[in-house]
Amino acid sequence: MKPIPRKKWGQHFLSDTNFLHKLVRIINLQPQDSVLEIGPGEGAMTELLASQVKELIGIEIDMNLFEYLKINVRHSNCSFLNRDFLKVELRSLPFSTKPVRVIGNIPYNITSPILFKLMAESAMWQDIHLMVQKEVADRITAQVGSREYGRLTVMLWSKMDVKKKVYAPPEVFIPKPKVSSVFIFLKPHNRYPMDQKKWDLFSKVVKAAFSQRRKMIKNSLREFNFSETAKSQIDFSRRPQTLTVEEFLLLVRDISIVNCK
Numbered sequence: 001m002k003p004i005p006r007k008k009w010g011q012h013f014l015s016d017t018n019f020l021h022k023l024v025r026i027i028n029l030q031p032q033d034s035v036l037e038i039g040p041g042e043g044a045m046t047e048l049l050a051s052q053v054k055e056l057i058g059i060e061i062d063m064n065l066f067e068y069l070k071i072n073v074r075h076s077n078c079s080f081l082n083r084d085f086l087k088v089e090l091r092s093l094p095f096s097t098k099p100v101r102v103i104g105n106i107p108y109n110i111t112s113p114i115l116f117k118l119m120a121e122s123a124m125w126q127d128i129h130l131m132v133q134k135e136v137a138d139r140i141t142a143q144v145g146s147r148e149y150g151r152l153t154v155m156l157w158s159k160m161d162v163k164k165k166v167y168a169p170p171e172v173f174i175p176k177p178k179v180s181s182v183f184i185f186l187k188p189h190n191r192y193p194m195d196q197k198k199w200d201l202f203s204k205v206v207k208a209a210f211s212q213r214r215k216m217i218k219n220s221l222r223e224f225n226f227s228e229t230a231k232s233q234i235d236f237s238r239r240p241q242t243l244t245v246e247e248f249l250l251l252v253r254d255i256s257i258v259n260c261k
């Protein structure tokens, strides 16, 4: 018997067969692919993915669904872990090859933590396809200067290209979510290589800037000691949503002394 969907874990199962096939076509799987599926649920997408790839590991937090998957998804190239994705070290997963392709119809309340985790472990994956709430998709594809443009947009763009692939109406899920969804695609680029220290600093600056969206950056970024080049090239009376990713990067490029809290 199928377990009853649990609200707590954002369980909205993809139930429209045509739509599932459409998603799988979009992903364009290759026989040599290794797939990491976040939250396989009842395995609706898992079955389709597994039949086209070399191997698949699904990480499912819900013990009942995990048991259900083990019994019902019988592809020899599939294995499942009953773990919280946010707590799994991707490097430790027993894939025969990496980087892997990350795929998931994920719980919407943890979309940002999932994206930040994937950013932090970017060497482990090759690309990402995720179903997210439409508002989140709008945010991460927003134009600079718009209301939706924010911390998540800047952080993601510094490491990856983001694309909306297809709109998903509530009707393709059971139970129907209250919001609309969009299937998005993320692919890493290497336009702005940063070492860990620079990345941490960049994260701090972007976070501080957007924690007070309405303030001019000269106020929200007061704790940082920016270089003369940055000061001469960027007008500090601007607000954070008007700064491009390149401008945020310029801010941290040759920052001298930082007194971070």
Ligand code: SAH
Pocket: 009, 010, 011, 012, 013, 014, 015, 038, 039, 040, 041, 042, 043, 044, 045, 059, 060, 061, 062, 065, 083, 084, 085, 086, 104, 105, 106, 107, 110
């Ligand atoms: N992919 C399935 C299920 C989507 S619902 C489908 O499309 O039908 C989201 C799934 O993510 C649920 O199965 C839920 O139990 C699981 N989940 C929620 N939080 C999780 C977490 N932190 N780690 C792993 N899985 C999680």
